[in-house]
Amino acid sequence: MNLQLIILDTKSMLLSKRAIYSIIFLAIFALAFAAMVEFSPEGLRTALESAAPEGSAGVFEYIWFEDVLKLLLLMVVSFGAFMISDLEDDGTLDINLARPESRANFLVRRTISAVLSFIIVFIAGSLVAGIIAWAIMGDLDLLLFIAHQLMIVPMLLFVLALTFFFSVPLRNITYTVLAGFASSLFLSFTYSFGLMANPGSEPSIFNPLALGYRVMAGQPLAEALVVVLAATVVLFLVGAAWFVKKDV
Amino acid sequence: MGAIDIRGLKKDYKDVQALRGLDLSVEAGQVYGFCGPNGAGKSTTLKILVGLVFATGGEASLKGIDAINNGVEARKHIGYLPESYGMPNSDTPRKFLTYMGILSGMSKDVVSKRIEEIAKEINLTDNLDRKIKTLSKGNKQRIGIAQALIHDPDILLFDEPTTGLDPLGRNEVLDAMKAFANRGKTVLFSTHILSDVEKICDTVGIIHNGLLIEQGSPEELRKKHGAKDLDEVFLKVAKHG
């Protein structure tokens, strides 16, 4: 495994527009949602607090995990597209694969860079968002917020693997992003609607996108986490086996 | 054993047989011109050698290394220039070539030196630190060639490298390939421009419908077909398939 290439790829992803926009959007949404919670009229606050855990910080997290999740999905899909779709998009996939490196090795290297750069950007964005929300609301437990954010990383990596899986047959960055984003949105709506219909229930452990809700609502995580990790590994392995045998 | 050996190579797409048992051999130090009508199977052959497309049957080796089953080892010895390719437009050629060098197994220091050498050789020095998107087509093609040469491979596989270039650019590419062969290395390039073939090739192969139907030096082929140039040879051979 060539460490220098992993560093170069990670660095170029960290400086990419998608990384910068991701952090900017997270900051803007943190500002907007924190202000919204802070200035909520009493009736709204009571209604939200009945659904969310512990005080206004809980309300903020509730809204954050419900609404900002959609943006997080788009963010992680764009990092998933980095693995092979980016190279197809700029036309350099074939000259990359013409090097003395096996496709399996190539994929592992690109995956490490995608995951690494995504986690760095996600943590940076979460920190910025958390600090903004804390500054506005005062009672937000910044450490707990960051801990919750870190706990949803496996769920986001599932979306990254899903996007990679779509990128193998679609061979087009636009369609890869659309398919990754739409399918993960579908999963997230499905658990949201399930919760609307059965308030207070636990979402199915077989919906990987419900992990964020479980984290926020303090529901048991172990089984859901195993399912998310297993689904992520299976998606990645099937996509990789497909890619390794595919004509470029 | 030749530098490039292909035996009975086959490639079937859904309803098209792109290669139907191609046999081809290129000796070390030769410049081999690979000609044929559109869709004859030239690009597919090169892509199989590089490992981008998987053969349905047959064998292919580069310097005696099985290019189909031991692609990683074989690719250490080749530089490849696709027919059409993109580049990271917001990067500089230096950054792009550094990346490609490391990807070919070189250390960063060695790549840096090598970039300077190649840039000098193919007149890219002044543009090494400009963004790729600001460069002309000729200069972009130079970068394409530089990425193929960066790791000093023994075999060059170029897919229509002179298409779309002005006469000056074409000559530069041809000179680079000839200079490469003069250093004992092997060049296999596909082209439609038969005057290019006549200028630099030791051997010409004409492929049609996935089979090699003619091979020899430009001189031999002209004599054999009683033709004044390779264009005439090509037309006669291609018409009779």
Added chain:
Amino acid sequence: MDSKVNFPVIVWKRTMNLIFSIRGLIALLMSIYMVIAGAYLIDVLMESSTVYGELITLFNNRPDMQFQWFFFDGALMKLVTIFTAPLFIFDAVSGDKKGERIGILLSRPITRTQYMLINLVSATLAFGILFFGTLIPGYFAIQPQVPELTAGAYLATCSLMFLLGFFVLCVALLISTISKSNLISFIIAFGMFSFLMLPNAVKYNSDAFMSLSKITPHYYASYFTTHDITAGYFVGYAVIIVLFALPFLALAIMKFRNEDL
């Protein structure tokens, strides 16, 4: 030979290409899913024990409009509008540039303005066909669950939401014209529309947010989810939404007309 360009045929072909594509399928599935969710969920949500039911009641105390508010303004169809409309246009110009098709396209006897309008009209038609094609049958699925729902109010809000989609298309066309990358164009479009939704989502929180929401077209698109419908307001608000959209369209065309390709 008659060299006149047959624009209706071009627009129709492009519209069909958009509808019968992965993006068309995604938009269709998303709309159908939301209609089914709306029809199924409204009864459950209106039970007083659910937080969503409480929210709906809090924002809208008129039983005859609560479904309209939940379905169009609360989340479902507004999300469909801001997500599916850009699907049809976010890569219109950036994709043609990236795919190196733009030179060939513009070498035809059409002006750049016409090229932009072909993109916009096709995308609007594709969006409209899928939007109304899902929502009109959807009415017959939803109405038995919500007897208070009237066809007039439902259709009026559908139409204003469609115009909101037109606004989204115009902004996404501008983004596609400025951006060189389809991916960045998509990220900016979705992020921006999500952000534009915010003042409207929080308009009940304070008078300041309510004033702020009035400078977004979302406020006018969802007006009849909380107010009685009148012909005058309907036409007036339809015009206002289109007026919101036109400067973005003008900017996109101006930018593209003066651009070296």
